[in-house]
Amino acid sequence: MTLENISCQKSFGGWHKRYRHRSSTLNCDMVFAVYLPPQIEQGEKLPVLYWLSGLSCTDENFMQKAGAQRMAAELGIVIVAPDTSPRGAEVPGDPDGGWDFGHGAGFYLNATQAPWAQHYRMHDYVVHELPALIEASFPVSEQRGISGHSMGGHGALVCALRNPGRYRSVSAFAPICNPMTVPWGEKAFSRYLGEERSQWRAWDASALLAEATERLSILIDQGDRDDFLITQLKPETLEAAAKASSHPLTLRRQAGYDHSYYFIASFIEDHLRHHALALGRSVD
Ligand SMILES: N[C@@H](CCC(=O)N[C@@H](CSC=O)C(=O)NCC(=O)O)C(=O)O
Numbered sequence: 095m096t097l098e099n100i101s102c103q104k105s106f107g108g109w110h111k112r113y114r115h116r117s118s119t120l121n122c123d124m125v126f127a128v129y130l131p132p133q134i135e136q137g138e139k140l141p142v143l144y145w146l147s148g149l150s151c152t153d154e155n156f157m158q159k160a161g162a163q164r165m166a167a168e169l170g171i172v173i174v175a176p177d178t179s180p181r182g183a184e185v186p187g188d189p190d191g192g193w194d195f196g197h198g199a200g201f202y203l204n205a206t207q208a209p210w211a212q213h214y215r216m217h218d219y220v221v222h223e224l225p226a227l228i229e230a231s232f233p234v235s236e237q238r239g240i241s242g243h244s245m246g247g248h249g250a251l252v253c254a255l256r257n258p259g260r261y262r263s264v265s266a267f268a269p270i271c272n273p274m275t276v277p278w279g280e281k282a283f284s285r286y287l288g289e290e291r292s293q294w295r296a297w298d299a300s301a302l303l304a305e306a307t308e309r310l311s312i313l314i315d316q317g318d319r320d321d322f323l324i325t326q327l328k329p330e331t332l333e334a335a336a337k338a339s340s341h342p343l344t345l346r347r348q349a350g351y352d353h354s355y356y357f358i359a360s361f362i363e364d365h366l367r368h369h370a371l372a373l374g375r376s377v378d
Pocket residue numbers: 147148149150151155159193243244245246354355
C-alpha cells in the first residue's frame with residue numbers, strides 16, 4: 095500500500111499531515127488527515143482516535159475547526175480523519191445534485207445496491223482498511239477509539255456497535271440516532287441498501303444498541319438549539335434503547351448550542367479525555 099504525503103504542518107509540537115492512497119475497498123483514491131502528537135517522536139506506540147465527519151465534509155473540516163490538536167498533543171493521542179465518502183469522477187454521486195447523498199454522504203455503511211455497491215463501502219474502509227494502513231505506516235498501537243459528528247456521530251456508534259472488541263472507546267456529537275425514521279437516513283438507506291426496511295436495522299444505531307452485547311460506555315453531546323434536532327437526530331430514541339437494555343450512555347443536552355463546529359470545539363476536550371481514559375493515557 096503506497097501513501098502519498100500531500101501536506102504537512104507543525105501543530106502544538108506535533109504534525110498535521112494529509113495523505114492520498116488507493117483504496118481497494120472503495121475502488122478509488124482517498125485522502126485522509128492524521129494528527130501526530132509530539133510523543134510520536136519518542137518511540138512510544140500511541141493509541142488512535144478515528145474521527146468521522148458529517149454530511150458535506152471532507153477530512154479537513156474537523157482538523158481545521160474542532161481545535162482538537164492542543165489536547166491531543168497533551169494526551170498523546172493520534173487522530174485520523176477520513177473523508178466522508180468515496181470520491182472521484184468514477185464514483186457516482188447524487189443524481190439530484192444534493193449534498194445529503196453520494197459524494198460527502200457515504201453514511202459509513204456498506205451499500206448493497208447498484209450502482210452504489212461498487213464504491214460505497216465506507217464501513218469496511220473505516221473499520222478495516224484504514225486502520226490496517228495506519229497501523230502499518232505509523233508508530234501506533236492497536237488501541238482504537240472512534241468519534242464523529244452528525245452522520246459521522248452515527249457512523250461512530252454503528253462502527254463500535256457492529257464490531258465488539260475493536261474499539262476501546264466511543265463518543266459522538268449530535269449524532270443521527272435513528273436514521274431509519276428520518277429524511278436523511280431514509281433517502282440514503284433506500285438507495286444504498288434498497289427499499290426493504292428490514293435490511294436497514296443492521297445500520298441503525300438505535301436498533302443496534304437495543305441488541306448490543308458489549309457494554310462500551312457512550313458519551314454524546316447534543317445542542318438544544320440544533321436546527322436538525324427534532325427532524326433528523328432524535329437522541330431520545332437512542333436514549334430509550336440504552337435505558338431498555340441498561341447500556342451505559344451519557345447524553346448531555348447542552349443549552350444554547352447548535353449543530354456547528356463552534357459547538358464541537360466547545361466540548362472536544364471532554365471527548366478527548368473520555369477517549370484518553372479508555373485508551374490508557376494519563377488524564378489529569
Ligand atoms: N452543506 C450544507 C450543510 C451541511 C451541514 O450542515 N453539514 C454538517 C454536518 S450535518 C450531518 O451530517 C457539517 O459538519 N458541515 C461542515 C462544517 O464545517 O460545518 C449546506 O450548505 O446547507
